[in-house]
Amino acid sequence: MKVDKIRNLTDVELSHQERDLADQLFKLKFQMNMGQNESLKKIRGLRRDIARVKTILGERNRSAATEKK
Numbered sequence: 001m002k003v004d005k006i007r008n009l010t011d012v013e014l015s016h017q018e019r020d021l022a023d024q025l026f027k028l029k030f031q032m033n034m035g036q037n038e039s040l041k042k043i044r045g046l047r048r049d050i051a052r053v054k055t056i057l058g059e060r061n062r063s064a065a066t067e068k069k
Contacts, residue, residue: 021053
């Protein structure tokens, strides 16, 4: 997922996206532990997408906190 696409989402959509990505990551890890060979690229990509979403949410929270002061 591209950063520009993530930045255009609202906070609610970002939270929903984060939950969906975390759920997908859990399922892939579970499949790998059960012996089904999933691509590590998918897991790495999901982890990076989750990090991007969390980063943007954090940026927005920090900017909102500084505006309130």
